[in-house]
Amino acid sequence: MSATIKGISKSDVQYDGVALRVAIVHARWNKPVIDALVAGAVAKLKESGVKESNIVVQSVPGSFELPLACSRMIAGAHVQTSSNVTDLLSGLSFGGISNVETPATAATVTMPNEPFDAVIAVGVLIKGSTMHFEYICDSVSHALMKVQLDTGVPIIFGVLTALTDDQALERAGLGRGENKGHNHGEDWGLAAVEMGFHVRRWREGKFD
Numbered sequence: 001m002s003a004t005i006k007g008i009s010k011s012d013v014q015y016d017g018v019a020l021r022v023a024i025v026h027a028r029w030n031k032p033v034i035d036a037l038v039a040g041a042v043a044k045l046k047e048s049g050v051k052e053s054n055i056v057v058q059s060v061p062g063s064f065e066l067p068l069a070c071s072r073m074i075a076g077a078h079v080q081t082s083s084n085v086t087d088l089l090s091g092l093s094f095g096g097i098s099n100v101e102t103p104a105t106a107a108t109v110t111m112p113n114e115p116f117d118a119v120i121a122v123g124v125l126i127k128g129s130t131m132h133f134e135y136i137c138d139s140v141s142h143a144l145m146k147v148q149l150d151t152g153v154p155i156i157f158g159v160l161t162a163l164t165d166d167q168a169l170e171r172a173g174l175g176r177g178e179n180k181g182h183n184h185g186e187d188w189g190l191a192a193v194e195m196g197f198h199v200r201r202w203r204e205g206k207f208d
């Protein structure tokens with residue numbers, strides 16, 4: 001396979017992901033490929049300093065569900081979550097005493113939620129024998145771009161649109177022949193850190 005110029009060169013700037021919060025929303029169709037892509041993205045997020053506790057992973061049935069999932073997770077990240085103390089304490093034990101009795105009228109604790117700095121939408125579409133593939137690819141790609149621009153939250157396009165199983169496998173580093181390919185999930189993780197980092201700075205008017 002001839003050398004390719006595809007992809008982005010490794011940036012000289014190491015983007016610091018320590019403060020970032022990133023969501024990964026993935027479909028479950030073609031799961032072996034999905035799992036490799038998600039693992040690649042998580043690995044690069046953590047390598048870039050994103051704390052594991054700041055990486056939120058959610059799944060949906062298929063790629064067609066990705067745009068709504070991204071939209072609702074971005075919206076939900078701004079909601080103050082609340083739990084009553086009973087719920088919070090009911091699973092705790094004190095000095096080995098489990099099922100501790102908690103007051104019936106427990107106070108409500110409002111937990112701050114943090115917005116996502118970036119969302120990685122992961123899906124694997126593999127062409128079948130009908131036009132279903134074309135319609136999903138077209139609608140999902142346009143919808144993800146719309147959610148990104150409407151919300152201002154970077155959505156990394158992690159949807160493989162493969163004509164064959166092997167095209168999908170090779171883009172997850174799972175190639176069946178000599179060419180194992182390259183795990184595109186790693187690039188998506190790095191893109192999420194860079195865009196999350198950029199958007200935070202640009203929001204503050206920093207362009208240095």
Ligand SMILES: Nc1c(NC[C@H](O)[C@H](O)[C@H](O)CO)[nH]c(=O)[nH]c1=O
Nearest residue numbers: 027029061062063064123124125126
């Ligand atoms: N064929 C593939 C699908 N199809 C399912 C749709 O994405 C959707 O879940 C269904 O139409 C219900 O709304 N999804 C993939 O992610 N990959 C495919 O190859």
Ligand SMILES: CC(=O)[C@@H](O)COP(=O)(O)O
Nearest residue numbers: 125126128129130132133
């Ligand atoms: C991407 C798809 O929806 C596709 O895998 C479905 O296959 P088919 O077109 O043969 O129904």
